[in-house]
Amino acid sequence: MKDTHLPPAILIMGPTASGKTAAAMALADRFPVELISVDSAQVFVDMDAGTAKPDKAMLAQYPHRLIDIITPEESYSAARFRDDALAAMAEITAAGKVPLLVGGTILYFRSLMQGLADLPQADAGLRAEIDAAAARFGWPAMHAKLAELDPSTAARLHPTDSQRIQRALEICRLSGRPMSELLAESESQKPPYDFLSIGLLPSDRTVLHKRIERRFDEMLLAGLDEEVRMLRQKYDLNLGLPSMRCVGYRQAWEYQEGLYGKPEMRDRGIYATRQLAKRQITWLGNGFPADENFDCLDPALPQRIAERADAFLNA
Known part of the structure; x- marks a missing residue:
């Protein structure tokens, strides 16, 4: 049941290559929403080719918050995401729009919705x-x-x-x-919003794997190898940093160190991306289920999500 006493907010969650961005843009074309990125890789400036970050033209048409906010030398935590997201949501709501949070970092979604436990500091x-x-x-x-x-x-x-x-x-x-x-x-710390959470899950993982392979090849063509070389020259980086642990970046780094050739770098990158998608699907299926799941392979996915959002916003 819709809680008319609380402002609305929409979450779109799913594994990599599941069509989250297209679904978000379809909503932005129809409703007064403002996008917030929920992606632990897209927070880094200068990391574009390997993060599937929207390009400048797309960001101009569909602005995203929480993209390009720290350097690859820095770390970004779930706790900081929660603070940043809540601040952005408050601003969006105050402007009379609906926060639309889109991404594949399920831990960030969970920290937003359920708060953070009091865990010991790193040793x-x-x-x-x-x-x-x-x-x-x-x-x-x-x-x-x-x-x-x-x-x-x-x-x-x-x-x-x-x-x-x-x-x-x-x-x-x-x-x-x-x-x-x-x-x-940890006590439930759900923010004061009426949420609609949407999960995008594949009806056929083989098809999703083909999408992932195609996307990784597109990243290579977009200059992932060259981008990692630039990052290593511009910043003080090492493989222990969260930025360089991102899928694709680690494999490109190791290729540049001569640990294996370019064909193996591609194969390792695709395999690591598939494993990431598997973990994301597991999180969505067991740890953080959405209110409603859609088949991310459905050609009519953007329209179906738009129809669900229309029912939610106009209930």
Whole structure:
């Protein structure tokens, strides 16, 4: 039921290559919405070719907030996203428009809707210890260790998702409790909006995989390799930074270091993107379900979403 006492807001969530941008533009053509990007890679300036960032012409026609707000040398957290998004939503609502949040970083959506648990701060010494153990035994072995300590968190992480496995193990060690338990205790901090959340999920993952392959090839043609070279010259970067952990950028960096050739770089990039999409789909299916899901492969997707939004906004 629509809560007429609260201003409306719309969320469009989905895996990479699911058509989120096209759906958002279809809504912007019909309704008084203003877009907010929910993408942990598009926050970085100068990272364009490998992030599927809208080009200048598209941004001029369909402005997005929270794009190009930090340098690749910096980090951007879910907590900062929540603060930035809430501030942007307040401004959009005050202007008489509807916030439309679009992206594939499901953790950001979750932090916005459910708040953030009081988790311990990072411990550099402990992280180094975990990294050393991973170097010796491998991240799948560290994932197995996490499964003993926090089976719920381990179940939603890929055995090679080093960044999240490291953080979950760190929290277990520092707090003496599973991260999933701490997250469950966080009180609901849903913002004061009437939300319509839309999930875009593929009816056939094989077709989505073909889209991903085509998109990665387009990124290479757009100059991903050259962009990484430019970034390395312009900024003080390393592979441990969140910007260089982004899919495509890590593979291009390693190719430039001579770890493998260009064909293998392409194959690794496509594989990593498919794994990212798999994690996004898992999050949407189990951890953060939408109010309503649509088949992202449906040719009529933008129109169907527009019709659903019309029913929501005019109820």
